[in-house]
Amino acid sequence: MNHTVSWDPLLIQRYNRPGPRYTSYPTAVEFVPLDNDILERQAYAERNPERPLSLYLHIPFCRHVCYYCGCNKIVTKDISRAAPYLQYLKDEIRRKHALLGGNQGGRIARVEQLHLGGGTPTFLSDEQLQDLVSFLRETFEFSTSEDADYSIEIDPRELRPGTLTLLRQLGFNRLSYGVQDLQPEVQQAVNRLQPEEMIREVMAKARVLGFRSINIDLIYGLPNQTRDSFDQTLDTMIELSPDRLSVFNYAHLPERFKPQRRIHAEDLPSAQEKLTILGHCIQRLTAAGYQYIGMDHFARPDDELALAQTAGKLHRNFQGYTTHGDCDLLGFGVSSISQIGDYYLQNQVSMDGYTAALDKTQLPTNKYCKVTRDDQIRRRVISELLCHLHVDFSAIDAEFQINSRDYLLPSLRRLDPMVNDGLVIITGSGVAIRDKGQLLVRNACMAFDEYIYQHEQQRFSKAI
Template structure:
């Protein structure tokens, strides 16, 4: 059986803690450019239809009732629920436009509503959005797909959860971040244990197949002791998955983060101590490390997919559906169709204008060349499975791995000396000490990284 353990080596982490991508795609979103537009996207959809296969749909619902100061997502903060109405009307038009371009026999195996706060919408709006989607795309009706939604427990109750299950959702992710009152006040997200756990329990009662809790370490006023208390409370209710993110404090880039007091930020040593505590507590509780901030119960679909060798990573994180082309819908959404990545425009007025003109609201994109596809395969295999067979890559891409990646293999030698990985003539095996630093290992294979590294957050 695959070893899904991690080893926390403080010296290694301190030495390797530098900025780098999260590799939800390769090339990363920084390589998307404005020379790729509506017509180029249509061409890639045609190629995708020729290849066939299932689809994944991502919907961006950008609205939030209040702003969380740590947030770096693309969102629109408003208490006026009517602001969602024109956006939904345009989103439905985009669904129709894109749906008409994809073959109707391509089944949607994966669907995700993110944000923002998708439950900002009321039931009638959510029902209408799902109905329009079903009208233009081939949604499953047997509950075998992976249909997930991000919810804010402050915007959700038992009835909402019942309605979401009725609409076809079977996986749910609850935003929390931290239960400590002082931390919540510092980041402007006041959320009670009762709100959170009642939503989690309702999801179980309604038959959601997977429950995830989002936490963030490195927020203002956090300590090892306070975060341990939050973690203990959540472990008591045993969610299926944890997503525990490293907070990247970049106030120069994200305006809302300027409302956080820099003096309240935990030191790097405290952040590392919190991370070490989290790894120990979750491992002791029986969770396995999937990679890149994610832990899951051993029988969870992600953990099983990793052991069986078919885990995948896309713009929503880890996935069990590597065979799906990803269609992005709504402002700022990013898709992957065929050999291209595509991002929609970011502003509501521009989105409305393009939709009104009958154009796909594409802002930018990038077409992958053969080298991109090769490096993507290598990085995806490493970040999902911590193991890479040279022979498998050579067979798929018709190369000699040691010749093609001679410089990269040389760059990995110090990592082998440090105990992060094991290099052999057959492949690369990431060791327990290297799993928390998997981004560093993947960065060796990233040809675009040198000139872009300052634009990424630190790996730990």
């Protein structure tokens, strides 16, 4: 795979339109409301029991509101709210575990991946974290393989002195720190104050404890950011040398996300400045030795993501880029999403809806989507483009027993403008994204998306 990213701001501006991030296909906007859990039970009944498991637990609580945030969260300083939520969470886990055959003495597939997200997972006390992980390990069998992936999202402001040590003892081997930006004026504008020294301290501690992989999240396009100010943040990031970096585009959608109304639009960088920040960021990180994985993600060449991409084994799902795409993903907690075989299943997005369903002894399912054969084909094509920048027609033919070039012909024709602009190449053997098309791979994916033209583009963030 060619990892060289070509920068052409004029082309990027021309193609910079809203589109999905394709953590699933069909995307979440296609999920259909449910008023019972019958279809989720059916998904478990049809599940291939040989498939390993990936568990995602959503901890929605945050002590502070970050103005840029569009996540499903509950902002509160009342730590007593965690205890009843954990009881509901355990109830949901028991119910789903039973559907896997756990109450019938049958063999349960191993857990190869665990992720705690939010919200702020360390809103939970150390005792609650220990109790929750102990419960999971008593309920499921966890893989002891070296490539097992047990991760947690960390707000550096919400770490107690012994929490990182505890997390390592509990078996977590990967961390993701939310940093976003290190400049005080930017932090002030988004209500996320965390001194650089705090970041240095938690990074150093994680290294000493032996976490296998450390990710840092950054955001470009925040208020008061400039190329020069973000460059200072990059100086520190390159010095700290995290294994992975996620550099996300801030999408200002105050009509959808109430906290964003506290951000003054006039303080945001212009579209041109925002592009300049991104271009400089890519230049700096690749010069520092990071491999551009795609969709805002960078990794050191020896990181598992980069190695999987080089080997053609990278996947993408609701966890983002992953090396465990062969797992069934079980989501637990308010708003979490499961992917079981050809079913996508989303939990209730409100706490009241979530707890009410469990009180009625139902699974807290809110929406679902069952993937069709056409969806399967297009999902494979989109995944290959996002992960490996090319699609091999013969591989699609063999997997689905079709003539993929004929089957996908209308989608291939939609790529004509990108072909003419030198962003994509189509040959008799497949489709490939060229160097200057890498940043616009989402646009290429949209050509294969049979749903996107049914929706207003405002439902998605822009590609860049």
